[in-house]
Amino acid sequence: MNDILIVDDEKDIRELISEILIDEGFLTRLSGSSQDCLEQIQSHPPGLLILDIWLKDSNMDGIDILKKVKLNYPQIPVVIISGHGNIEIAVSAIKQGAYDFIEKPFNLEQLLVVVRRAMEISSLRRENTELKQKSIVFSELKGNSGIFRNFIANLDKISKANSRVFITGSSGSGKEAAAKYIHQNSRQADKNFISVDCSTSDQNELERSLFGFEDNNGLHEVGALEKANGGTIYLDKVSDLPMDLQSKLLKVLVENYITRLGSNKKVSVVVRFISATNSDLLERMKNKSFREDLFHRLSVVPVKVPNLSDRIDDIPILAKYFVEQLSSSNGLAYREFTDEALTFLQGMHWPGNIRQLRNMIERVLILGESSDKIKVEELISYEPKSQNKDDKINLISSELANMCLREAREIFERDYLILQINRFGGNVSKTAAFVEMERSALHRKLKSLGINSSHKN
Numbered sequence: 001m002n003d004i005l006i007v008d009d010e011k012d013i014r015e016l017i018s019e020i021l022i023d024e025g026f027l028t029r030l031s032g033s034s035q036d037c038l039e040q041i042q043s044h045p046p047g048l049l050i051l052d053i054w055l056k057d058s059n060m061d062g063i064d065i066l067k068k069v070k071l072n073y074p075q076i077p078v079v080i081i082s083g084h085g086n087i088e089i090a091v092s093a094i095k096q097g098a099y100d101f102i103e104k105p106f107n108l109e110q111l112l113v114v115v116r117r118a119m120e121i122s123s124l125r126r127e128n129t130e131l132k133q134k135s136i137v138f139s140e141l142k143g144n145s146g147i148f149r150n151f152i153a154n155l156d157k158i159s160k161a162n163s164r165v166f167i168t169g170s171s172g173s174g175k176e177a178a179a180k181y182i183h184q185n186s187r188q189a190d191k192n193f194i195s196v197d198c199s200t201s202d203q204n205e206l207e208r209s210l211f212g213f214e215d216n217n218g219l220h221e222v223g224a225l226e227k228a229n230g231g232t233i234y235l236d237k238v239s240d241l242p243m244d245l246q247s248k249l250l251k252v253l254v255e256n257y258i259t260r261l262g263s264n265k266k267v268s269v270v271v272r273f274i275s276a277t278n279s280d281l282l283e284r285m286k287n288k289s290f291r292e293d294l295f296h297r298l299s300v301v302p303v304k305v306p307n308l309s310d311r312i313d314d315i316p317i318l319a320k321y322f323v324e325q326l327s328s329s330n331g332l333a334y335r336e337f338t339d340e341a342l343t344f345l346q347g348m349h350w351p352g353n354i355r356q357l358r359n360m361i362e363r364v365l366i367l368g369e370s371s372d373k374i375k376v377e378e379l380i381s382y383e384p385k386s387q388n389k390d391d392k393i394n395l396i397s398s399e400l401a402n403m404c405l406r407e408a409r410e411i412f413e414r415d416y417l418i419l420q421i422n423r424f425g426g427n428v429s430k431t432a433a434f435v436e437m438e439r440s441a442l443h444r445k446l447k448s449l450g451i452n453s454s455h456k457n
Helices: 011-023 034-043 062-072 087-095 108-140 146-160 175-184 203-211 243-255 281-286 292-298 312-329 339-347 353-367 376-382 389-395 405-423 428-435 439-448
Strands: 003-007 027-031 048-052 078-082 100-103 165-168 193-197 232-236 257-259 266-268 272-277 301-304
Touching: 003 011, 003 034, 011 027, 011 108, 027 034, 034 062, 048 062, 048 108, 062 078, 062 087, 078 087, 078 108, 087 100, 100 108, 146 175, 146 301, 165 175, 175 193, 175 232, 175 272, 193 203, 203 243, 243 257, 243 292, 281 292, 312 339, 312 353, 339 376, 339 405, 353 376, 405 428, 405 439, 428 439
Parallel strands: 003 027, 003 048, 048 078, 078 100, 165 272, 165 301, 193 232, 232 272
Antiparallel strands: 257 266
16 A cells, blocks of 8 residues: 555546656556556555546546545545546545545646645554554553463464464453454555454344445445455454355355355455354354354364463553553553552452453543552452352352362462462561451461462462
């Protein structure tokens, strides 16, 4: 997207503009019709489109093309040129999203000024999009625990290949961040990363979103599979894909082409598929609600995103990062944590994973006292309480459930007291006061459980 597509039905005009821009160091492509213009944009979106209003022997004029480009490729600036310019045409073009309007015969200096500014805008838009994607990735893919380092090492290996990837993990664990990490470190990093939520209840809307649409006049809307051509498409909640669309998607995976809704024309697409789910697909395949052949096509390389509870050593790193991120991006006051608060976070239950942690930090920054450090008391007040008493059962691991009461109680007591010792920085007196035990009794209990008062996780 660093070149300029010049569209004019007069060969001499488009070649003249091209020669001028090439002399100024720009890369150019030429087109003389609406159909060829749209095909070139579809196969390789340009950084800038210079578009003539009147296109002889074409089924679309410049305004029609402008509308389609702004709908399907809003990041591309469009400069309209015309030899029949008037104020009405200029106003109409600007209203439809054109960056600027130049009347033929154009002034050379005016043309170069407009082109330079438009290309700068195009570059800034790309950089902004890339930075937004990277910020999402880096906000969730932070940590230094062993399980996290192994996870990133696997993503690095997967990124280098071009295989299809199937990501599983609990809600909020960072599946899309993992998909973007793979894309940004792959050979397709300079191409589009297109995300599709397959859980929508409107099947027709989802089908149109995936495959695009074309009417009888040849006007078309580009779908996600075409937008991702040459790059990566991320199918989130793919387990919710309706059976009819599963069959269509399987055909795309086998034949590498699509047909837009309302058309029989085959459009070639070469896309890397990354799919994700937090559902049990084996159960869905057993119930015949998900095609087994589609699963095997998508799941060439399986990836499991670890839960936040599996890497509690990373919680302080993530918590501090979210404070930095939210204070800089949302204008919230920067606050540090007390050591006890960070230890408390490590001992919490995190069914919502990283998303839950970030939301908690944001609430604390918004509602807390900006001049104070974040304390345990604030975190307790924002910890979500279950509305169902039976949900407490989920806190019991399968390991504990298979132990006798004495063994389970000993493990619980040890983990609980280690958490409290860490919380109070190894201070036995403060720990004893909090757990409501005599100091000497706590010393005996710690000794019987093999806990050193300076123990750290």
